[in-house]
Amino acid sequence: MLKKEVVKIDGRNITYYQSGIGKPIVLLPGLGSDCSLWTFVIPYLARYYKVWAFSLPVYGTRDQYGHIYTFRTLPKLLEKILRKFNIENPILIGHSLGSLVSLVYATKHPKSIKKMILVSSPLKDK
Numbered sequence: 001m002l003k004k005e006v007v008k009i010d011g012r013n014i015t016y017y018q019s020g021i022g023k024p025i026v027l028l029p030g031l032g033s034d035c036s037l038w039t040f041v042i043p044y045l046a047r048y049y050k051v052w053a054f055s056l057p058v059y060g061t062r063d064q065y066g067h068i069y070t071f072r073t074l075p076k077l078l079e080k081i082l083r084k085f086n087i088e089n090p091i092l093i094g095h096s097l098g099s100l101v102s103l104v105y106a107t108k109h110p111k112s113i114k115k116m117i118l119v120s121s122p123l124k125d126k
Contacts (some may be wrong), residue, residue, distance in 0.1 A: 002039055009080050015055040020046025023114070024087045027053040028078070030096025030120065037095065049091070054081055056101065075105040088112075095119040 094102035099118035
């Protein structure tokens, strides 16, 4: 059974699940979801990978310093999370808002990820 853990980053509690061994996979949920979105997927992936599923702060809310979580700041938070857990070259799997956070992070740090999978990404063509 998965146990939800909590870590403090920038004064904010970040909840997450971690399971498995091997190469790293990071799962990011969409708007209105948390790391629990991935509870049915984690056991399958954990057979072959070390899996982290992180909850992101609610888009548009402020941290204790008054900074608002947006498309610019959530990827920076992802960077801090990866650094905190010493996660190198992960496969990023993002759903909805999590896919946008993954995409923005990957464009700024293209050599720091192995692969990226975007699920139900809200990207639009012109």
